[in-house]
Amino acid sequence: MQANIGKKIYDLCETLWPITRSITGDGVRETLSVIKKILPNLVVHEVATGIQCFDWTIPMEWNIKDAYVIDPDGNKIINFKQNNLHIVSYSTPVNTVMSLSELQQHLHSLPSQPDAIPYVTSYYEERWGFCLADSQRKTLKDGRYQVFIDSELKDGSLTYGEILIPGKSLKEIFISTYVCHPSMANNELSGPTVTTYLTKWIQSLEDNYYSYRVIFIPETIGSICYISQNLGHMKEYIFAGYNVSCVGDNNAYSYLPSRQEETLSDQVALHVLKHTHPDFVRYSYLDRGSDERQYCSPGVDLPIASVMRTKYAQYKEYHTSLDNLDYISPEGLFGAYEVLTKCIECIENNKIYRASVLCEPQMGKRNLRPTLGASTNMGSDIKLMSDILAYADGHHDLLYLANKLDMPMWHLLDTVQILIKENLLTEC
Numbered sequence: 001m002q003a004n005i006g007k008k009i010y011d012l013c014e015t016l017w018p019i020t021r022s023i024t025g026d027g028v029r030e031t032l033s034v035i036k037k038i039l040p041n042l043v044v045h046e047v048a049t050g051i052q053c054f055d056w057t058i059p060m061e062w063n064i065k066d067a068y069v070i071d072p073d074g075n076k077i078i079n080f081k082q083n084n085l086h087i088v089s090y091s092t093p094v095n096t097v098m099s100l101s102e103l104q105q106h107l108h109s110l111p112s113q114p115d116a117i118p119y120v121t122s123y124y125e126e127r128w129g130f131c132l133a134d135s136q137r138k139t140l141k142d143g144r145y146q147v148f149i150d151s152e153l154k155d156g157s158l159t160y161g162e163i164l165i166p167g168k169s170l171k172e173i174f175i176s177t178y179v180c181h182p183s184m185a186n187n188e189l190s191g192p193t194v195t196t197y198l199t200k201w202i203q204s205l206e207d208n209y210y211s212y213r214v215i216f217i218p219e220t221i222g223s224i225c226y227i228s229q230n231l232g233h234m235k236e237y238i239f240a241g242y243n244v245s246c247v248g249d250n251n252a253y254s255y256l257p258s259r260q261e262e263t264l265s266d267q268v269a270l271h272v273l274k275h276t277h278p279d280f281v282r283y284s285y286l287d288r289g290s291d292e293r294q295y296c297s298p299g300v301d302l303p304i305a306s307v308m309r310t311k312y313a314q315y316k317e318y319h320t321s322l323d324n325l326d327y328i329s330p331e332g333l334f335g336a337y338e339v340l341t342k343c344i345e346c347i348e349n350n351k352i353y354r355a356s357v358l359c360e361p362q363m364g365k366r367n368l369r370p371t372l373g374a375s376t377n378m379g380s381d382i383k384l385m386s387d388i389l390a391y392a393d394g395h396h397d398l399l400y401l402a403n404k405l406d407m408p409m410w411h412l413l414d415t416v417q418i419l420i421k422e423n424l425l426t427e428c
Contacts, residue, residue: 184321345410
């Protein structure tokens, strides 16, 4: 079962890998159409170019068909169709011949990582450019180069996907991930693919108490756009949630808190990681860098935290062609999926209980404790029942008790159900 889910997530990464994504355009639509085959109730929204979103404006839509550079010997040396990181995202159309010195002004490489193609964007200022490995750049010789970019900037729209999974309560758990980077595996594809199967698992729950809102958006401009159009609803109904990014590698887990740092999302993430991956790396909100910047900004103030594997910008492959499908694994993807399902299970089950009888109940008559008295008869199950009842005061939730007992919350659930069945606990 575990290997199967991890493989399905990885297979989805492979399917989405070749698609050229940016903050707008057909690459985002194609990505969402693939996800919609797994999540048929995904609703795709379009927000028109020019729409104002707080301090931002929805930009022109960008699409690209081809781009390349041909050297003086007639060789196609930089080819967008071989690797879509070769083009600066949002490059304007070009069809010209120029000298090497002129071309160099439009080239981007990383001397510190000579074999990596960097990821470069120019969303909000019109320019064009190519990215290549620095080792290749150093081999370019003087002469005339043919430069061709078949791209288009037009009035269009920003595209995002959204799913609402209703529960008994109108209160919502919010999950956000982004679909705006081209072929990078951990930084881009791990987020939407793990979120896709996390959403599929949520949809399979038979009796979820909370509602769930899941969005697949372009990073930054997408979250700002979404908030600007839904802020009132979000502030009223969202009480917990996570931003999902960089969840595919096999390295240690990372936790980045909400700005408030003590929300239920934060407490649950810390609880789950402590009991499943205690070697996790704990960051400060000062280390933010993804859409938690928008969800937690002053005036928005949503309780959104991040649970990751290696955090963005903390691995050398980040934002380069080295962040490829070899950098992630089915095991790494499944591990993050499992942590996030645990977080949701904890939120779903984090109820407040009150003991139904005053003082200690008579456990023996309920066959919950041996009737032959001896100190050796106090087993761990009996002790756990006693501890749960001792703190069931109608004020402390189950997460508080689990932390008090230094025990995973999911280890308490069966015992809680026994006590409820015996009318010893009442949910407040």
